[in-house]
Amino acid sequence: MNLQKIVTAMLGLFFAKKGISSIAKKRALRDPKIQQRIKDITTELEQLNRELEQD
């Protein structure tokens, strides 16, 4: 019975952790500062790719 409880608990914790991580990541990516920085880097890479395609 105790083993069953521990297994259930571990599974519960595993899925809970996964769920929380997923929500936390989504929230982190929604941070406006982070979003802006991602967009800036993307623009730089787009520019570089254009240059490389022209050459």
Place this chain on the structure above:
Amino acid sequence: MAKQDGQANLNALKAQEARTEQLVKKHEAILDLYIKQGKEQEDITKKAKTLENAYVKMSRTQKKILEIEESISKEEAKQEKSLNNQLLSGGGLLTVTEKMKSAVSFISKTQRDTANTMAVTLNQAKQINKEIAKELKFGLIVDTTREEILESMNEMDDLFRTSNGYSANQAKTLSITANKLNISRGEAAKLSGLMQLIDGSSSETANATLALGKNLADASGVKFGKVMKDISNSGRDFSNATGMSLKNMIRTAIETRKMGFELNDALGLATNLLDVESSIESQMKFNVLTGRQANFDRARALVLENDMAGALDEVRKQVGDISDLNILEIQSLQQATGLRADQLQIANSIADNAANNLSNTEAANQAYAEGNTQLAEQLLSREHATTAAEMMENAEKNIKESVASQLADQNKLKGIMLGIQVVQAALAGIATVKAIAEVTAMSALTLGVGALAIGAGIATGVAAMTGAFSSAKPPQMNDGVIGSDGGMLVSGPKGSIQLNKDDSIIAGTNLGGGGGSSAIGEKLDKMINLLSQQRVLNVSGTQLAEVMDLERVPVGMG
């Protein structure tokens, strides 16, 4: 949509990065080809320059990507910590589960209550509750409740001997009427049911009769509640003896009460007067004894016409004042009429002091005889079924029960309760760590439905782990030696002490023979003192070894 933006932006960045790598590889392959083909130095240099430039820019953006990934990780960790704290604090989750639990309990309780009251199964109770909920809509939710309707239904069940004789709608209307007339629901249901069964009235007519009866009672100066009680007590006997309709019985009960009598008195009078021979004999005896000229023939005729009130009044008039009658005279009067002296005295007194508004009584009587339903409706609309406080209470209760009646599927409810029990048990486990009473501003609802499952997972996990570890007992040892095994840490109330890595621990009970450490020291000191007197120690004639050169036991030993 906004939730997906963050991931979409990150995906766009990754796509551009992959594209850059692809293009750089392409240029590397071209440069390689140029060299192998022996292209002009100028072309090779140009291509090399392009690549060099790309490498520099790539390296710069890659540094930025690493930085942004680090920022995302930090923010993620921060968010995760915050989520954990919010969920583990349990306040929001507990509130949600508590609300759900109380809702489920409420639904179950309502269903069980109906089942018990009506002596039906839970499934039938669910159906009844649904029907009642359907009836209690709009403004009616303030006028009565499920319990009150059930009370009426139960009473009608007894009368009709079947549940098919009336509907939830009839029970509701009756319950509201009883509330408005402030009469007992049980008696109102009994009367209404009997009117339907004996008189063949419709439930609407029976309802109107009750309202008009109350009106007549008011106009006659008697309390309708008392009239109802009188009918409830003696109505069946009265009806059986006289064959009077329920409607007429109500009027008779009002009229007799107005004179100070009850239905039972009227029935007694009728029985005595119709025992003609005996009655006439007693009447003559009364007249001889008192010298009066009492004649009950008209009263007898009125009884035969079922005008009991008229008969009572006639007898009262014929007998006149009885305050000066002796015991024999009173006995003969009682034998002739079946009425007691005190009742006749009260009736005389009421008649003397009567200052009734006859026109009002007559109008009420006429409306009652005609069964004026329009007036009945008006009368009922003027009355309030509930007080303001009861109104609020009823509304709240009925709305809750109406919702409950739609959700009362016991199988589903059992599943929900099981889930709630698991979450709550888990929350109870961590309640000692986190102050659950402190309900945080955050609730599980803000995280969406998934959060409930997450919270349940965490809670179950923590609780089970806590239980598992707290219940695990440390290994036990009686008297023995714990080897060094590369160092030992001893923990106790004064903290943890790291022992020398080569030390062993000897454990035992009463190692020094009891008496504490100072007693052991004393014994050792005594032994050293004895041994110091000879350099070589002999035990049973065997020379063991040279005695150690000690004067006292070192501090801390023993």
